[in-house]
Amino acid sequence: MVAQTKGDVKDIGLASQGILRIEWAAREMQVLRLVRERFARERPLEGLRLSACLHVTTETANLALALRDGGASVALCASNPLSTQDDVAAALVSEYGIPTFAIHGEDHETYYRHIHSALDHGPHYTMDDGADLVTVLHKERRELIGGVLGGTEETTTGVIRLRSQAREGMLEYPIVAVNEADTKHLFDNRYGTGQSTVDGVTRATNVLWAGKQVVVCGYGWCGRGIAMRVRGLGGHVIVTEVDPVRALEAVMDGYRVAPVLEAASDGDVFITATGDVKVIDEEALARMKDGAILANSGHFNVEIDIPALEAMSEGKRHMRSSVEEYRLKDGRRLYLLGEGRLINLAAAEGHPSSVMDMSFANQALCVEYLAGLQERPTRDVHPVPVDIDRTIAALKLNSLGVSIDSLTDEQLRYLESWEEGT
Amino acid sequence: MVAQTKGDVKDIGLASQGILRIEWAAREMQVLRLVRERFARERPLEGLRLSACLHVTTETANLALALRDGGASVALCASNPLSTQDDVAAALVSEYGIPTFAIHGEDHETYYRHIHSALDHGPHYTMDDGADLVTVLHKERRELIGGVLGGTEETTTGVIRLRSQAREGMLEYPIVAVNEADTKHLFDNRYGTGQSTVDGVTRATNVLWAGKQVVVCGYGWCGRGIAMRVRGLGGHVIVTEVDPVRALEAVMDGYRVAPVLEAASDGDVFITATGDVKVIDEEALARMKDGAILANSGHFNVEIDIPALEAMSEGKRHMRSSVEEYRLKDGRRLYLLGEGRLINLAAAEGHPSSVMDMSFANQALCVEYLAGLQERPTRDVHPVPVDIDRTIAALKLNSLGVSIDSLTDEQLRYLESWEEGT
């Protein structure tokens, strides 16, 4: 029966490896494990259908299992063509009975076909990572919108898109911005993206970071995580920014800050993390040193102007896994990693399980929260309730064996009074 | 005439040294210098009276000069009995014509008398650092409230007090929370307090930080600045917190996190930065090692329970400037620095000018903003307008010789759209 679960995966024979790897991830996901155990007892999602568009990784599998144990029926598709782990997809379908539509390296058409397959599930709730599923739903599957009660969104990029959509009055149901939970964006975007982006570049290239000039475009939470880790490995960081306050923080944090075009001629490695388009454009590419390495950590592969790079080139070689050599007409060689897609998933394993633990505990608790509301919230982007955030942080500390203080009554009173002075 | 400026200072003969030191601070305050130059041309504060309760330091002197050149008549008192630099006070009175009421080490009564003197000025605007002046005004000088149009507040502590006051409907005029400008709290509270707190402890004790166990109570902006600098000097940091999200950040930032009572027995040096009361209480004092050093970086001297320490002691010696040895009844000796008052002002020179540059540019621009409003804002605590923040950051970057990028039209458009996906 389980074997008859729907799905479109690469090779169902990979399931046994996937099972072990999902279990491995579970070791580091103790908050989600506690949530799952409670869900199994309380079944708060009984009878609900979810369509989830997420990176199909070992951590997502653990989320799917928690939702399933909470009573939900979940269908899953990939939120990026390069991020699917085929053994996990196989395990989800053949072992855990989660319909999954995702193949590593799938083409553009298959990618969107799989989103449609996940939507065919007829969701009460959507779970998105970049807002592709929500967008398809709003543009091409409007017949389903009436049945959708709410959704969640995992990333900065997706939240930006959804806010913009809501501003135009085009968002048809409420969405919780999981990304904006403190226990999500302060951790996943900083410690998770920081480590895994650097890891992706290391696996792709095996370069020594010590002494390298590394240009980090963007000093948001992701960018500062990357900068912190590159420095931790001995790299010389150059930050580029458009926001003067963030740029000033980067200076005070000890980093060189420069415009992209100035950094372009000094960098050995470039990493984009801005959420914006053409951050490394043709002019920047034109100034780079022979041998420069280009990677993107942002959600979409638009931060480096790859069409411009293609147009400037007269040849291309696949040097190593995830490394493409572009031979430019002027003789220089530039190396694009992971086709400019988010490098931590393209060349490494994405965020470590330990940070996804918190992000996905947020996902699970936010769906529970939406399902438990008496009144439907407005068709807008909503914050994660503060209680969920604090609960997750406290559980995580506990799982790390760390205790903290709590305020005494006297301290609480003091904070609330204004009369005591010097 | 200038010589006849009112004031109560320690020794007017210190003025010449004060003048040079004010000039020295000006070197690092290039944003405020630009504001002052514009103010001198435009005179936006013409005819306004300001009563300011601030740490009377070289940086405050530069702010007072900017306000004066903008047309305001400023009277100044100290916001902490130990933070006044007597040479600066002398210079303000005798050279710059700013009525100043502040004496380093003044007693409690004098401290409050000086606040009254500053209020006697009959302010249109108040400028506060900890909300003592506003509190006295509301409690004891209500006859002046009718004339007050607005105010600004510099610190976390003050904003907490004012918010609490506003919540109770007791705040009689609008106040701008300068502390919450990004260019204030992200810099002054982190880089400024971080460096100067560590500097204060170093000057008081001359201990080697490398290898020391240093307990930092509180992981707000100040606490994380302190922790960062202690680690930068080779110290082993132990963070204590009451907020689970902050505690988790501290863990992920590489610090040991523990409850105060557990840290108490391990610490060589303790630094409080919480804004709350009795963070180090009698029970913690009872567990400390012989020789432990206690310092406070928070606004008020209530974070360490000094009355408890006194009660536990059988003797006291003044070992060095800013170092009091308490001989406990059980034989241990504990060392309290700067009487438990904010150590960066008690034993060092407070925030370096370069961060006060931004905080005080905010002060100057916020008073100008209030003065320029057509309509009076509500009697509440208001944020600093975003434009002021960005302007200050951009000017500061410029003064550091750093350029940054700006968004292209295509990039702006991209950020505002939601239709482009994977």
Added chain:
Amino acid sequence: MVAQTKGDVKDIGLASQGILRIEWAAREMQVLRLVRERFARERPLEGLRLSACLHVTTETANLALALRDGGASVALCASNPLSTQDDVAAALVSEYGIPTFAIHGEDHETYYRHIHSALDHGPHYTMDDGADLVTVLHKERRELIGGVLGGTEETTTGVIRLRSQAREGMLEYPIVAVNEADTKHLFDNRYGTGQSTVDGVTRATNVLWAGKQVVVCGYGWCGRGIAMRVRGLGGHVIVTEVDPVRALEAVMDGYRVAPVLEAASDGDVFITATGDVKVIDEEALARMKDGAILANSGHFNVEIDIPALEAMSEGKRHMRSSVEEYRLKDGRRLYLLGEGRLINLAAAEGHPSSVMDMSFANQALCVEYLAGLQERPTRDVHPVPVDIDRTIAALKLNSLGVSIDSLTDEQLRYLESWEEGT
């Protein structure tokens, strides 16, 4: 012809991938490239036979090519059963005409058979990494010793073994301790081992370092490299040492220092880097937390007491590539990475090319130096000539685009005089 080169490799068909990867490594090995170019012109090794026992990696391939272009005939075997890159071995044999005897994962017997094959070459010089080849030569192939003029040794472990051998009068020919060149051990052991060890653990486990308790056994050059990088990734480092001076340095560098048995119960991840045996012994294993991860960065797989671990276990599972789960009789699970072999080669790609560049430039120049000597040095372990060290450092700086100062005549004179005082 080239196709008829002798060798024993896994799959000759992997050669094309090996060729590209060798070229990729060459990008980062600019010092060795300059040496190779000069060797090709000057042929200083004309007619000499070398037997080299080295990790068969892309970097070693570049060294072999430099030696070949210098006129030498080189035979190569692996210095560790798990470190061979099969595509490189294939490329060396089929494309570059270097007899190579090395298969990834070869068993103990094959490992030693391959050493014999390399020795069958009848070397004038030996090149070793861990002293296995020299040991076999001295113990089992003494018929060849008469023809050997000298050798080089790459590692700390090997140098310790050879010194011990020389002390007993058992070393039959002079060996240059390449490991002790500043441009070798200060860089390769610190920045190379540091990064690649952490990389190996990351690839094997995908754990988040931030917040983890990581026990680093040994604070020699390798250990401090590892500690530095773990901290750079947000880990909480606990150092164990037997040397009080090094232990004190670790404390002053900001690390917690503790005995192994104390660290055992706190650690989430353990990494050994001591060059000694049973650093993590049965008693330490008995105290570890459920789920602890064990890795070794030292040359031999003796630092963790694996036989003890086996004896304590009642079952074993292969969780992921390079991760073995041991289920202990008491119910705990411990995870051993890469069979306890040096993790940077077992689970990652070994030192990044950029540091091997300097180590292998030392190898090439030391063989040239030995070959150029008029008089044979004593049968002892000899240092790398200082000139070689400085030349390599200067070339490396140059390749990084960094210029430095040189002493003026006046400065040189000053350093040599003793008469000028205060």
Added chain:
Amino acid sequence: MVAQTKGDVKDIGLASQGILRIEWAAREMQVLRLVRERFARERPLEGLRLSACLHVTTETANLALALRDGGASVALCASNPLSTQDDVAAALVSEYGIPTFAIHGEDHETYYRHIHSALDHGPHYTMDDGADLVTVLHKERRELIGGVLGGTEETTTGVIRLRSQAREGMLEYPIVAVNEADTKHLFDNRYGTGQSTVDGVTRATNVLWAGKQVVVCGYGWCGRGIAMRVRGLGGHVIVTEVDPVRALEAVMDGYRVAPVLEAASDGDVFITATGDVKVIDEEALARMKDGAILANSGHFNVEIDIPALEAMSEGKRHMRSSVEEYRLKDGRRLYLLGEGRLINLAAAEGHPSSVMDMSFANQALCVEYLAGLQERPTRDVHPVPVDIDRTIAALKLNSLGVSIDSLTDEQLRYLESWEEGT
């Protein structure tokens, strides 16, 4: 009687403050305290006269007391005109009976007169810090040389001078290079100089380090200590070097490396730590930005070319304690700190007691060692015996509450064997 101790100090009335401060330093000098306690019991220096030329600080006072309690008769003079703490000198003379000749700010003539006074003591042993006393002894007081049995030297600079003297056959008695003990130079030069140099600049200027461009000339142990601490405070470090290996380490440690002339135009603060002359020369001064700050951390005030600076200037103002403003003829202003003398003593309190603890335990134990030798060593510069080094490190760890492992017999045997291989 004690009151009749010889000496030349500023103000004997400062003694009571000196006593407290000497006691304060003793808190952090637990190794020296243990040595002193043993000396008091064993009296190993009974009847010996010592002439010591050291920075007259609270730590030196503790050393003098240990030597005195060991039975020696000690006379003390200053090793730098600006480093004397007058209260300490007063306490030594009036309370502790140590003849002391040292006045803060003494002129060149007095400085040398005081050295003669210390030599008048007729020493069996000399103790030097920079070799000025030894040089005067060899050049002007040769009548005393016959009575001198040996000496010790504290600094890099002194050891360089003495080695040069010994090479020329001009050194008349053996000297132990205390500076080269691991427990001295690895700690004092790195953690001590690092922290206290930065502290000196902070106290002199109160600049914010975060975001500043700080040029550190020299990457020896002192230079790397300074660079480490500047980075720890958020500064952007630029290292200058003449040694390619050290320069390369600096690059790999994450610092920008550049020639002095290139760094000159970028630096906000310059700190020299090379032991050489004219490191910042006229050409460098000519390129600096208006407002640049100059400090020296090396032993002598020759690293910055002060005569050139004087010649380039048309005016000078004393801005703050330890800050001299030079107004250059081209309009720029440069700020020289502490007259170019070692800034950690000129503007701060020198090395923290905790590092001097180890340096001075070395001094005390090395004099004991010399006094206990049966045979007089050669007239050369000798290393500190390894046992002394290890003993001190072990005592220091103990005082910090840190335990470490020791090698098992099996581990010792393994390290000594060469036969076990892969």
